[in-house]
Amino acid sequence: MSILVNTDSRVVVQGITGKEGTFHAEQMLEYGTTVIGGVTPGKGGQTHLDRPVFNTVREAVEQERANVACIFVPPPFAADAILEAADAGIEVIVCITEGIPVRDMIPVKPYVQKKGARLIGPNCPGVLTPGECKVGIMPTMIFAEGSVGVISRSGTLTYEAVDQLTRAGLGQTTAVGIGGDPIVGTQFIDALELFEADPATEAIVMIGEIGGSAEEEGAQFVKDHMTKPVFGFIAGRTAPPGRRMGHAGAIVSGGKGTADAKMQAMREAGITTVESPAAIGETVKQHFAQVA
Amino acid sequence: MKVHEYQGKEILAQHGVAVQRGVVAETVAEAVAAAEQMAAEGVTLFVVKAQIHAGGRGKGGGVKLAKSIDEVRQKAEAILGMQLVTPQTGPEGQLVRKVLITAAEDIAHEYYVGVTLDRARGQNVLMASTEGGVEIEEVAAATPEKIVKVWVDPAIGLRPFQAVEVASRLGFEGAAFKQAVKFVRALYAAYEQSDATIAEINPLVLTDDGNVIALDAKVNLDDNALFRHPDLAEMRDEHEEDPLEVEAGKHSLNYIKLDGNVGCMVNGAGLAMGTMDLIKLAGGEPANFLDVGGTANAQTVEAGFRIILSDPNVEAILVNIFGGIVRCDRVARGVVEAANNVEINVPLIVRLQGTNAEEGMEILRNSGVELESAIQLQEAADKVTAALGQ
Numbered sequence: 001m002s003i004l005v006n007t008d009s010r011v012v013v014q015g016i017t018g019k020e021g022t023f024h025a026e027q028m029l030e031y032g033t034t035v036i037g038g039v040t041p042g043k044g045g046q047t048h049l050d051r052p053v054f055n056t057v058r059e060a061v062e063q064e065r066a067n068v069a070c071i072f073v074p075p076p077f078a079a080d081a082i083l084e085a086a087d088a089g090i091e092v093i094v095c096i097t098e099g100i101p102v103r104d105m106i107p108v109k110p111y112v113q114k115k116g117a118r119l120i121g122p123n124c125p126g127v128l129t130p131g132e133c134k135v136g137i138m139p140t141m142i143f144a145e146g147s148v149g150v151i152s153r154s155g156t157l158t159y160e161a162v163d164q165l166t167r168a169g170l171g172q173t174t175a176v177g178i179g180g181d182p183i184v185g186t187q188f189i190d191a192l193e194l195f196e197a198d199p200a201t202e203a204i205v206m207i208g209e210i211g212g213s214a215e216e217e218g219a220q221f222v223k224d225h226m227t228k229p230v231f232g233f234i235a236g237r238t239a240p241p242g243r244r245m246g247h248a249g250a251i252v253s254g255g256k257g258t259a260d261a262k263m264q265a266m267r268e269a270g271i272t273t274v275e276s277p278a279a280i281g282e283t284v285k286q287h288f289a290q291v292a
Numbered sequence: 293m294k295v296h297e298y299q300g301k302e303i304l305a306q307h308g309v310a311v312q313r314g315v316v317a318e319t320v321a322e323a324v325a326a327a328e329q330m331a332a333e334g335v336t337l338f339v340v341k342a343q344i345h346a347g348g349r350g351k352g353g354g355v356k357l358a359k360s361i362d363e364v365r366q367k368a369e370a371i372l373g374m375q376l377v378t379p380q381t382g383p384e385g386q387l388v389r390k391v392l393i394t395a396a397e398d399i400a401h402e403y404y405v406g407v408t409l410d411r412a413r414g415q416n417v418l419m420a421s422t423e424g425g426v427e428i429e430e431v432a433a434a435t436p437e438k439i440v441k442v443w444v445d446p447a448i449g450l451r452p453f454q455a456v457e458v459a460s461r462l463g464f465e466g467a468a469f470k471q472a473v474k475f476v477r478a479l480y481a482a483y484e485q486s487d488a489t490i491a492e493i494n495p496l497v498l499t500d501d502g503n504v505i506a507l508d509a510k511v512n513l514d515d516n517a518l519f520r521h522p523d524l525a526e527m528r529d530e531h532e533e534d535p536l537e538v539e540a541g542k543h544s545l546n547y548i549k550l551d552g553n554v555g556c557m558v559n560g561a562g563l564a565m566g567t568m569d570l571i572k573l574a575g576g577e578p579a580n581f582l583d584v585g586g587t588a589n590a591q592t593v594e595a596g597f598r599i600i601l602s603d604p605n606v607e608a609i610l611v612n613i614f615g616g617i618v619r620c621d622r623v624a625r626g627v628v629e630a631a632n633n634v635e636i637n638v639p640l641i642v643r644l645q646g647t648n649a650e651e652g653m654e655i656l657r658n659s660g661v662e663l664e665s666a667i668q669l670q671e672a673a674d675k676v677t678a679a680l681g682q
Contacts, residue, residue: 075516075519076519076520099516100516101487101520102409102487102489102517103484103514103517104517105414106409106414106416106446107446107447109414110446110447125616137616137617138616139615139646139647141646141647142646152562153562154560154561154562154565154566155560155562155563155616156558156559156560156562156563156614156616157560157563157566158562159646160566160614160645163614163645163646164669167668180561180562182409182411183409183411183414209561209562209565210565212411212412213411213412214411214412217412233566235562235563235565236565236568236569237569237572238550238552238565238568238569238572238578239565239568239581240548240550243548243581245548245564245581246546246560246562246565246581246583248514248515249411250561250562250565254429255429259569275573276570276670276673277563277566277567277569277669278669278672278673279670
């Protein structure tokens with residue numbers, strides 16, 4: 001079992017003929033993902049990577065039954081690409097694009113919700129279910145099949161956590177990179193809810209960072225609704241206030257969004273917090289050893 | 293991107309927001325000329341305001357009242373060229389290169405009005421308070437009931453009735469009420485159309501003669517949206533930014549200087565922050581945040597080393613790369629090239645993991661460059677501790 005993507009996922013890559021889209025579509029295919037083709041407006045009817053290219057997502061849905069979209073469209077056009085995917089009836093939309101203006105994203109989220117679709121990202125590394133399906137840009141060799149769910153706002157910290165888990169002998173059900181922007185389609189709460197409902201997931205690692213209040217909301221959800229053990233790490237304890245640390249969403253302002261406050265909220269919710277980013281795998285391993 | 297007060301007012305005025313404009317001066321002579329021009333129009337009381345990208349300017353002595361042209365000259369002489377220290381600048385302060393000369397208003401009441409994104413709701417929120425002129429965070433903490441909040445539904449935008457609600461709850465009356473409604477609507481339009489991340493007026497004032505105008509303006513713009521606002525992008529003032537950060541930006545590096553002793557070079561913002569935290573746990577203090585991004589190559593890695601090493605406090609460097617899109621062999625070649633071109637005179641710890649990590653390690657081993665390598669993150673942390681103990 002898994003969440004969001006699996007062997008039934010039929011992925012359409014929006015922006016497939018671009019450099020990024022081509023490279024990562026190839027990587028997804030190599031992992032065994034069912035990439036049914038891609039969308040590049042104006043290039044419909046062509047073939048790329050031995051797959052059909054469509055002008056619109058709707059054509060990909062109608063002709064190839066696409067149900068997952070992976071977006072590699074440049075920032076000025078990415079919000080529209082998300083809306084198009086939702087309008088065409090895509091169920092899971094994964095937007096990798098970094099640098100979308102916030103104003104463009106504000107109306108996107110309610111529209112996607114209205115259409116009953118789920119958006120992951122933007123500015124995220126995607127979703128990977130080991131052995132089944134990769135949607136996005138995560139490096140595949142670090143993954144192993146298993147029972148730990150991973151949720152993270154940061155790309156490379158997701159890889160770090162997954163690698164440590166695999167080295168500790170703990171495989172993953174699914175890893176979800178939710179993205180580092182101020183507005184993202186899927187928050188910790190949403191991913192936690194999915195993992196709680198997934199029978200194969202026995203524990204969850206959530207990796208947050210400074211800025212916003214999504215980790216606190218996630219912690220409250222854990223306290224109120226979760227039965228499975230959750231492990232948490234927050235990046236940015238040493239980050240100075242008022243400075244945006246790379247991600248548009250990673251900023252401590254007006255004393256809000258500090259790593260310490262988030263760690264505190266996690267502990268109060270019964271989440272096992274990890275002090276060092278190097279100790280994520282070991283901490284989860286110790287937990288499983290104790291349970292056994 | 294931050295802009296100066298005078299630029300923020302310019303943006304707002306373009307959208308019909310009633311702002312007190314004034315004249316910008318870079319020299320004392322310009323300041324005096326501006327005041328003389330205002331005096332000819334009947335102004336008798338002036339304000340000289342330092343233009344830097346930090347708030348709390350008044351507290352640091354960067355905003356002064358002047359009762360005559362002579363006083364304008366004195367205040368401008370004092371403020372231009374000063375290192376202005378405010379709660380937001382850090383102890384070294386910020387060099388003042390420009391002042392804004394304005395008329396002093398007769399103020400009946402000061403208010404606060406601001407627009408920003410409420411991330412939890414995914415909607416813009418307009419906040420207003422009758423307690424203007426003070427830190428709004430303090431008002432929000434002590435007396436949250438004094439803050440009026442109006443959220444904007446993206447499907448319908450800010451509606452006129454919402455602006456009316458704000459004006460009403462702030463207690464405006466008569467002609468000023470209409471002005472306040474117009475002000476709120478124009479402020480929101482300016483915020484939205486210029487892709488601002490914040491548009492904050494503190495204070496908004498009601499003058500003795502019944503006018504509603506912005507005396508100050510803080511406007512930050514969304515960097516990701518500057519591509520559609522070339523005119524606003526030109527407002528960038530590199531003098532207000534750390535020269536090393538500007539230099540880093542030219543190499544597509546995201547660098548922020550900090551005060552510690554261990555430099556770091558990392559791919560990805562989250563892992564970069566995590567690495568800074570790890571340095572602290574290893575007994576050091578991070579000297580910087582540096583994200584080399586997803587396209588790290590020999591040139592960017594070398595530029596990163598030069599920037600890190602230009603900070604004399606750096607006693608060790610930790611390179612932490614988790615290759616996803618970034619290939620570790622490319623980074624390793626960059627490290628070797630940089631070591632040949634730049635004198636690295638502090639202990640260097642390189643941790644490579646992920647895509648092509650083995651090839652990268654091989655390149656480092658065969659290069660003859662003096663460094664400690666690590667595969668696991670904890671190994672890297674231990675080597676940082678050891679390097680600092682030497």
